[in-house]
Amino acid sequence: MRMSELSTTTGVPVPTLKYYLREGLLHGGERTSPNQARYDSSHVARVRLIRALIDVGDLPVARAAEVLAAMERPELELSHIFGIAQRSVTERPGADLPTTPTEESREPSRGERRIAELCARRGWRVHGDNPGLAMATRVLDAYEALDQPHLIAALDDYAEAAERIAAADLATVAAAGERTRGDRAAMANVVVIGTVLGDTLAAGLRRIAQEVESYRLFPDGGTETRRADRQDPSC
Amino acid sequence: MRMSELSTTTGVPVPTLKYYLREGLLHGGERTSPNQARYDSSHVARVRLIRALIDVGDLPVARAAEVLAAMERPELELSHIFGIAQRSVTERPGADLPTTPTEESREPSRGERRIAELCARRGWRVHGDNPGLAMATRVLDAYEALDQPHLIAALDDYAEAAERIAAADLATVAAAGERTRGDRAAMANVVVIGTVLGDTLAAGLRRIAQEVESYRLFPDGGTETRRADRQDPSC
DNA sequence: GCGATATAGATAGTTACGCTATCCATCATG
DNA sequence: CATGATGGATAGCGTAACTATCTATATCGC
Numbered sequence: 001m002r003m004s005e006l007s008t009t010t011g012v013p014v015p016t017l018k019y020y021l022r023e024g025l026l027h028g029g030e031r032t033s034p035n036q037a038r039y040d041s042s043h044v045a046r047v048r049l050i051r052a053l054i055d056v057g058d059l060p061v062a063r064a065a066e067v068l069a070a071m072e073r074p075e076l077e078l079s080h081i082f083g084i085a086q087r088s089v090t091e092r093p094g095a096d097l098p099t100t101p102t103e104e105s106r107e108p109s110r111g112e113r114r115i116a117e118l119c120a121r122r123g124w125r126v127h128g129d130n131p132g133l134a135m136a137t138r139v140l141d142a143y144e145a146l147d148q149p150h151l152i153a154a155l156d157d158y159a160e161a162a163e164r165i166a167a168a169d170l171a172t173v174a175a176a177g178e179r180t181r182g183d184r185a186a187m188a189n190v191v192v193i194g195t196v197l198g199d200t201l202a203a204g205l206r207r208i209a210q211e212v213e214s215y216r217l218f219p220d221g222g223t224e225t226r227r228a229d230r231q232d233p234s235c
Numbered sequence: 236m237r238m239s240e241l242s243t244t245t246g247v248p249v250p251t252l253k254y255y256l257r258e259g260l261l262h263g264g265e266r267t268s269p270n271q272a273r274y275d276s277s278h279v280a281r282v283r284l285i286r287a288l289i290d291v292g293d294l295p296v297a298r299a300a301e302v303l304a305a306m307e308r309p310e311l312e313l314s315h316i317f318g319i320a321q322r323s324v325t326e327r328p329g330a331d332l333p334t335t336p337t338e339e340s341r342e343p344s345r346g347e348r349r350i351a352e353l354c355a356r357r358g359w360r361v362h363g364d365n366p367g368l369a370m371a372t373r374v375l376d377a378y379e380a381l382d383q384p385h386l387i388a389a390l391d392d393y394a395e396a397a398e399r400i401a402a403a404d405l406a407t408v409a410a411a412g413e414r415t416r417g418d419r420a421a422m423a424n425v426v427v428i429g430t431v432l433g434d435t436l437a438a439g440l441r442r443i444a445q446e447v448e449s450y451r452l453f454p455d456g457g458t459e460t461r462r463a464d465r466q467d468p469s470c
Numbered sequence: 471g472c473g474a475t476a477t478a479g480a481t482a483g484t485t486a487c488g489c490t491a492t493c494c495a496t497c498a499t500g
Numbered sequence: 501c502a503t504g505a506t507g508g509a510t511a512g513c514g515t516a517a518c519t520a521t522c523t524a525t526a527t528c529g530c
Binding site: 021 | 480484
């Protein structure tokens with residue numbers, strides 16, 4: 001398969017494929033001469049994975065490259081790949097979070113304390129470098145800064161839901177392990193795809209459930225709920 | 236309060252404040268002369284809200300502007316603001332989703348059917364324009380395209396979790412309504428903040444719970460789990 | 471064999487976004 | 501009344517993700 005065919009079967013333009021090659025997201029084809037190469041189904045699968053991570057999972061290209069690179073290093077443990085995938089969906093480009101000054105002394109913010117309490121309540125033991133800790137802490141601190149401390153009331157429900165999702169995620173990985181008899185590459189695939197796309201899936205279902213719940217709680221909905229000019233409920 | 240003071244109390248540089256003024260995120264101060272203005276606590280609160288939406292909620296500036304504009308239109312119902320907030324966190328800049336060609340005839344993808352089945356199973360009734368529908372559908376279709384159909388096994392657990400989170404979200408809004416005796420502006424605040432930052436909170440807690448669950452399911456963790464050089468579990 | 475087309479690789483250009491920087495004509499203030 | 505800040509307008513910058521162009525081969529159809 002030549003590059004143009006790879007392009008047509010995946011729907012990704014040739015210049016973009018070249019760009020992915022340059023950036024190391026896509027492995028080069030098998031050389032047939034100094035300036036010709038042949039691509040195969042592994043390239044098709046890879047391109048599809050790249051687009052899924054970028055388009056559906058909304059990863060920046062550079063993050064996707066890191067995740068893909070990690071997937072291909074057989075010496076890395078799954079737990080490590082998990083961590084890299086988590087970081088890839090967490091660290092946004094313009095983060096620049098005000099790096100804890102000296103990392104050591106610094107009294108914890110209220111959000112930090114609340115998260116620590118939450119972990120204690122639920123018996124969660126987590127490493128301090130879990131990207132979710134900083135993420136959740138920032139939200140709780142923002143709730144306070146915005147003078148909306150009552151929003152914290154939902155924290156335990158969120159935690160319960162997170163636990164349920166995580167259990168499903170890990171069960172999926174375990175099932176993949178059994179199905180493939182522990183094939184590391186296959187499991188790494190499940191870890192990466194499940195972690196990255198799972199975020200999007202959870203967010204999407206939350207939007208749906210919010211609408212449903214809003215009907216349940218406010219059945220009247222006024223004269224019109226959402227856009228009145230649209231078609232009827234589809235589900 | 237002059238602009239420089241607004242800048243120091245919020246930590247946002249003056250040129251950036253001017254930029255937010257230009258873009259309509261921030262309302263102008265009270266004029267004291269043709270080229271002087273005075274800012275007050277409403278501006279401080281607004282700037283904090285802007286930064287929370289952008290930094291913590293990861294909204295693009297333009298989306299934040301839309302949400303803020305909607306919040307200030309008293310004739311808009313809460314349900315409408317809800318929808319706008321949902322869209323703001325959903326529609327990413329480079330989306331360019333291949334707009335359903337003519338919107339009418341087009342057999343549904345497998346993902347679409349699975350989501351419809353899910354809604355039927357759970358008794359969810361949703362409008363077809365709910366942004367979560369497209370989001371979830373894209374993920375399910377990606378699972379298929381990536382040859383990982385078994386990931387769909389987690390769908391019902393995700394849905395259960397989403398329901399729980401949505402119930403907490405709406406309960407928070409209802410509580411705010413009671414506390415403020417139905418003050419629309421206050422409720423709109425809760426809706427926007429809860430919807431936008433709630434996404435981040437849910438994602439963060441998911442990362443934490445994933446790590447916890449991974450210890451539970453794979454207690455050995457090999458010789459090292461996550462980065463061995465980091466400090467001990469913090470929670 | 472040969473001309474049209476395709477290809478790998480390098481380099482440069484493009485667009486969008488989120489600021490930053492510079493000007494300038496007031497304005498406020500010691 | 502000199503000094504420095506302010507509002508407003510305009511221009512510039514850095515990053516990200518492509519996209520376009522160019523060049524020297526390769527390949528394919530005939």
